Amino acid sequence: MEALRLQWAGGAPKLWTAGAMARRGLVTTVSSRAGTAAVAGWVGSVRDRAAGARSLLEDFGRPGAAPRLPTGDYAAVLVYRDRILLVRDEQARIPLFFSESAGRVSAVSTSARRLGGAADLERRYFCRYLTGNAAQPHSELTPFAGVHRVLAGEVVELSLTGRIRGRVRRRVRRAQDPPVPAPDGPRIGEAAKDLRLALENAVGRRMGGTTACHVSGGIDSTSVALLAARLLAAEQGHYGDLVLLTGRFGGGELAGEQPYLDEAMEEIRRHAPAARPVIVDVDDVADFDDFQHHAGDPDEPHAHAFRAPFWGRLHAAAAELGCDTLMTGCGADPVADANPLHLHRLARTGQLRQMAKQARAWAAGSERGLRDIVLDYVVRPALPLTAERITALVRRPGTVLGGLGDFTRPRWLRSGFARAHGYREASIAESRFVFGRRPEQSLYDAANYIAAPDPLSWIRAQQDGFFLSHPFLDPEVVATMRGLPAEASFHPGRPKAVLREAMADLLPSRIRGRVVKVPFNQLYTRGLRKHGDELIDFCRSARHPLTAEMFDVGMLCRAVREAQLGIGDSYSWDRLNGSLALVVWLEQLGRYSPAPGATVPVSAGS
Template identity: 80%
Template sequence: MEALRLEWDGGVPQLWTADSMARQGLVTTVSSRAGTAVVAGWIGSVRGRVAGARGLLDDWSRPQAAPPPLPTGDYAAVLVCRDRVLLMRDQQARIPLFFRESGGRVTTVSTSARHLGGGAELERRYFCRYLTGNMAQPHSELTPFAGVHRILGGEVVELSLTGQMRGRVPRHVRQAHDPSVRAADGPGLGGAAKDLRLALENAVGRRVGRMTACHVSGGTDSTSVALLAARLLAAEQGDPGDLVLLAGRFGSGELAAERPYVDEAMAEIRRYAPAARPVVLDADDVADFDDFQHHAGDPDEPHAHAFRAPFWGRLHAAAADLGCDTLLTGCGADPIVDANPFHLHRLARTGQLRRMTRQARDWAAGSERGLWDIVSAYVVQPALPLAAERVTALVRRRGTVLGGLGGFARPRWLRSGFARAHGYRAAGIAESRFVFGREPEQSLYEAANYLAAPDPLSWRRARQDGFFLSHPFLDPEVIATMRRLPAETAFQPGRPKAVLREAMADLLPPRIGGRVDKVPFNQLYARGLRTHGDELIDLCRSARHPLVTEMFDVETLCRAVREAQFGMGDSYSWDRVNSSLALVAWLERLDRSSRARRAAMPVIPAS
């Protein structure tokens, strides 16, 4: 989807923005004597979009000895200043931004890779990177199109006024909310809970809009976000705003067990905001992979989680019908505010083996897992990720396609010749280093940003919905708060997310605050494969794009779909099937897109 575009006409930069997105506030344009800034998304706060864009232009347009820190928000921005052009994205990288380069000169900038890549050769290395796991896309410069590059999260690209590349500065430095020094000793649970509560309140406050929707699933995470939003709106004087509570309701199957929790969460939230509108949608007829070729084929890039789009799309549509301008979720709480299991890796690599063993036993007892399972997952695999996957595959394969298939090893349906020719092994190494890094207990927070909230669906639907999804638990301030806590503070065997529960103890109803398990969405996945398995296999066998057969052994991929349909494999192997199917659908619809009409807005740099 193209929200903004920058081109050069006779050496003069020209900007275009999508009219409808500008009217909805999803794209903001500000100008001053210093230049012009166009921002997709929001800076500072959802309600302060214009002020945030103006502050960004003021801070970055004037020469300084050191670049200012990037502000908090979900945004991609293009700044045309008097002496340069700046392209940037926030660290969380929710809003995409791409540029086409030739001979050291940038010719076009856009939020749509597909619009820039029309007619370009496909970049086969990208597909190897994509197929290593569902976190690969947002933190890799590669795009599906040769010559089209991604601006990474937290990166600033500086160009001359004629488009000559001056520099790319990765802004992976500490931001305003990051701790300057990692604390060796932190507050106890009480102090940590107060810090988290304040950070989460601030994160929710930044995301509350004119009319705010909150997803309510009946779990601790989404209920906490909705409660804080309700209290914030109830406390406002003169501008109470509006609050919509969104939930999907299942009348049968295992997900029906979530209904009492949803009802209790709704009732508690409405105690603080009686005017909040509960919108509970019957979802018994929704299944994963409904209309899969549309959901997977139309985005700018292959979308590994397109199979889940039907459920989320139904909720989005309800919020859009009511005129909501932001939708808050509880995504990200599991990896961010739970105890960090990779602390065990730190103990092992620093020689504290006795302490590591003792804590691993506590962890195993609290999670009802075996000691070796804990040590293998959080000590051995991060140290030797690719080797650990190979050993697991040898032990568990037993004649199946999905047996033992993890997140990095080559799936058997990806042709070995294609993988060798286009760098699959190097891509797997790069992905494993991103996921675990030298310090897995810190890399967890970086990886969680991309794993917990895969929302290309939100971006693709933004024009029709009028909002983006937003995730308070992935706010930089919340992440910084948790990352500086000692692991022992957050870990209580048998009580996950102990700091969050303590932080929200005065608001969460006891039934929700005390629950430790939620019913997963496996029912939707199983129903989707039962319903659409044959269609998915037909999609693979009838695919006409030449890259499909060049890349995949189609019959082996079809066999993997059948195994998943029969319940074989696990979440890792199913992810690999889902991403491969999404790629097939994306390639099949690649040539069917057309450029959307844009409203022209010429930009003339101030002299």
């Protein structure tokens, strides 16, 4: 989807924005004597997008300025009298691409497909995509040769003629610096106060005129909705309306979530009686419903397109009520919970006795074996590719999905294609991103991409009028949790201990005390039962030449059949889902020609 576009005509930069998105507030344009800014998304606060865009324009327009990036979910093009800046926020929610040849940019857009051609695909990208879920947003490569991604937190400077002058990654400017831990480490109560303040600020920044909160009955989404309700009650009229959005399952294992959901709704409405509950019946929804549409329409292959039917049903309900933002509890699992990769730090710094003691506590608290804990959080981060290779050899006998982890080559990806286009190099790069030199810190960087893949929000934004937003992935919240020592956040048998303490005065006792939530496996198994044969037939009939060049289609179909039978695990199913989405995306690529829609020219000349 193209929200904004920059290109050159007669040697001068010309800027356009999508008229429909501008009218709905999804694109904001401001001008001053210094220049013009077109911003997709929001800067600083959803409620005052114009002020945020103007601040961004002024901060980067000062001579010699090198400001930190402001908080927000945005991609921006800033056109000054002497230069052009392409800016993208640190969370990478809103895409931004540019086409380049010989160091000169010919066009900039939020749509890679608008800039690239279906006949000239970048095969290295597909190797990177197939290494795991975190690959897409932090790799400069795109599916189209000559089209590059502005990376998360990056500022790309161009001359007025489009010549690239520099690319710099910047940190986010935070409302306040994260607390400095005391020498002996903060107690859980002190850590909880810091997290509560950071989360309140994150929710406040995302409140719009009509705000929807996804409520699932878990501690994460309920915490976000409760804080939104408190803000609404404290400043009536300033924060607008609140919609409580949830999906209801009448049968199956997910129906067991209903008592928690009812209690969450009751407590939220106690704080904000005017909040409107919107309960959407989703009993008939299954993963992979209308998979060709959800996987084929995005600019890039979308590994989580299989789950789009559920989210799409909720999005449609929020859109009907005119919501301008939708908040979720996504990201809390890796960000707000204790960091198990702390064990790796203890091991590499020689504190083996302490590591063994804490590993035993982790094993007891999570009801897992000590060997599995050490393997997952000490050995695997140190030697990720080797550990996966050994696991695959041990667990794979007779199956395609057995032992398949995040980085190892799936058996349906042809070895010749993998060798020719850098699959091993992509796996190494991906493993370094996920674990890095200090895995306990890299967890937070990778969590941003693993926990909240939401291309669905982007491609639906024009019709829905809002973007998904995730307070737990706010830079201030991440910085707060990143700064805590393990002792403050790890309490065996009590996951997310700091969050529970932070929300102790608001969470209902039933939700505050729960430690297990019903997963969405039901939607996945139902979807494979319903659509498995259809997916196999689609793969066998695929005609795009890259599909046969890349995949052993018979092996891929066998993997689908194994997943139908329940063989494999979440890692292997994720790899399968991503490959199926890629097959559909390639097949639709030559057939899909999106209508450009009405655009609005913006004065951006010098």
